[in-house]
Amino acid sequence: MKQPTFNGRVLLPVDVIEAARAGDSLALEQILRYYDRYVNKICTRTLYDKNGLPYIGVDEYMKHRLQAKLTEAIVNKK
Template identity: 45%
Template structure:
């Protein structure tokens, strides 16, 4: 049985800064979600010799990161 290493959650202050447009905070959030994004962007490719390989679809990865940034900047915290 494999055990996943649990990541520490993102601090609320970092989330607030990211919503405010802080580039460093946004990059911290993107880094946090990078394993998930990579797992969703994994695709099957066939190389020149006809062998099947798996890799990251960079176009899809950039689209997902852009979508995440858009959602972060549009997020509103309701107290």
């Protein structure tokens, strides 16, 4: 059976989402890995090094907060 895709990317199976909602930590990790590229994209900011020079990078604080919110939304979904 062919897996469903959206814009050329294979979608997460529903059973993985249901397992994560039931408390399966491996399924939750799989969901976080699935969305990792998207989260990195929206957390990309202009940051400054210790000398005050700007560079483009991922705001790790923002990334961890978004991952926590995603985890909370999955686990607390009724």
